[in-house]
Amino acid sequence: MDPAIAFTGLVVGMLVGLTGIGGGALMTPFLILVLGTRPVVAVGTDLVYGAVTKIAGSILHWKQGTVDLALARRLAVASVPAGLAAVLVLRLIPDSASADAAVRRALGVVLLLVALLMLVRVLGAMPHELPARVRERLQGRGTPIVGGLVGALVGFTSVGSGALLVPFLLYVFPLNAATIVGTDVFHAALLLSATAAGHAQGGFVDWGLAANLLVGSIPGVAVGSWMAPRVPARALRVVLACLLLASGYQLL
Numbered sequence: 464m465d466p467a468i469a470f471t472g473l474v475v476g477m478l479v480g481l482t483g484i485g486g487g488a489l490m491t492p493f494l495i496l497v498l499g500t501r502p503v504v505a506v507g508t509d510l511v512y513g514a515v516t517k518i519a520g521s522i523l524h525w526k527q528g529t530v531d532l533a534l535a536r537r538l539a540v541a542s543v544p545a546g547l548a549a550v551l552v553l554r555l556i557p558d559s560a561s562a563d564a565a566v567r568r569a570l571g572v573v574l575l576l577v578a579l580l581m582l583v584r585v586l587g588a589m590p591h592e593l594p595a596r597v598r599e600r601l602q603g604r605g606t607p608i609v610g611g612l613v614g615a616l617v618g619f620t621s622v623g624s625g626a627l628l629v630p631f632l633l634y635v636f637p638l639n640a641a642t643i644v645g646t647d648v649f650h651a652a653l654l655l656s657a658t659a660a661g662h663a664q665g666g667f668v669d670w671g672l673a674a675n676l677l678v679g680s681i682p683g684v685a686v687g688s689w690m691a692p693r694v695p696a697r698a699l700r701v702v703l704a705c706l707l708l709a710s711g712y713q714l715l
Contacts, residue, residue, distance in 0.1 A: 465675045468498075472512075472679030479680075480687020481694055484703060485625030485651075486513050487617070488577050490676070491570060492710040502566040503553060504669055507662030509621040511673045514655035516680060517624075521645075521652040529645030531638060534606070538628075539653045541607035542614030546654055549618030550661035567714050570620040574711030577626045581704040584630065585697055601635045610650075618658045624651035 475489050487509050494505035524530050556562040601609075609631050616623040625647055632643045662668055 464678060468672060468675035469679035472676035473683040473686075474679075475676075476516075476680035476683020476685075477687035477690070478703065480684040481690055481699060484577075484581070484700075485622065486516065486680070487621040487624070488574060488626050488707060489703075491621050492574060492707075492714065494672075495567065495570075496710060496713060500669065500672070501559070502563040502570065503559070503662075503667050506566055506570075506619070506621040507659065507665070507667030508669045508673045508676075510617075510655050510659035510662055511668050511670070512676045512680065513621065513624070514652065514659045515677055516684065517648055517652040517655055519681070521649040524645030524648055527641070527645065529641045530649045531636075531642055531646045532649075534632075534636065534638075535646050535650040535653070537606050538610035538613075538650045541610035542617070542650070542654045543657045545611040545614035546618035546658040547661050549615045550658055550665065553619065553667075554661075554665045566620065569616075570622065571711045571714030573616055573620050573622045574707045574714065577622065578704045578707035578711060580627070580630060581700055581707070585700050585704070601631075605635070614654055614658075617654055618661070621658075624654055 471493065475486055475493070478484065478489055479486050490512065491505050491509045494500040494508065495502050500508070521530070553562055553566070556565065609628070613623045613628050616627070628650070629643065629647050632638070632647060633640075636643070638646070659668070
């Protein structure tokens with residue numbers, strides 16, 4: 464075991480537990496910018512790491528009855544094929560340098576989007592409620608479309624299964640917060656497992672790195688969840704949003 468990598472997993476896990484931000488938005492840029500991991504391998508490794516944690520979380524939510532299975536299925540029907548298609552696109556890029564460059568730029572754009580969305584939510588600039596007609600359309604045809612877009616982003620960058628999908632679910636579906644989170648985690652377990660398998664088949668996973676990250680992240684999430692009610696999460700989200708903005712800019 465590499466203590467430094469395990470400690471990184473611990474810190475990221477704590478931040479995920481504290482803020483609810485998806486691990487991909489925090490872990491993948493760290494692997495690339497700090498550890499110097501190839502972007503394609505960083506994405507595949509983070510997907511394996513994320514799949515394991517989401518599977519564990521989805522089991523707990525399933526036992527608690529906080530999963531809307533029908534909604535998760537509607538999302539996954541579009542997101543899983545789109546995610547696998549994104550992985551296939553990466554595998555079809557003829558040289559590794561071009562693939563890494565494409566992932567790096569796409570990740571930078573997605574991180575900027577996630578950071579801006581975080582700031583808008585924290586600062587209260589988003590509307591409290593969508594018009595009923597818009598909400599109905601999004602609940603119908605809009606749901607698989609959003610699922611497909613999220614799936615493609617996750618397959619290409621590992622980011623989006625929580626950071627982008629949770630706000631959509633919160634605004635569109637009349638579900639309590641626990642069910643929103645449980646459904647998102649359950650759907651993410653399906654999507655991340657499928658895309659992680661695709662990346663693994665392409666040789667885009669550092670298994671030793673993933674194992675070391677998991678050693679730290681599992682207790683980290685538990686500690687972060689325990690600390691959440693005791694820490695000023697609003698201020699922490701602003702700091703993390705600024706960090707994601709800087710990371711996204713550096714990746715472009």
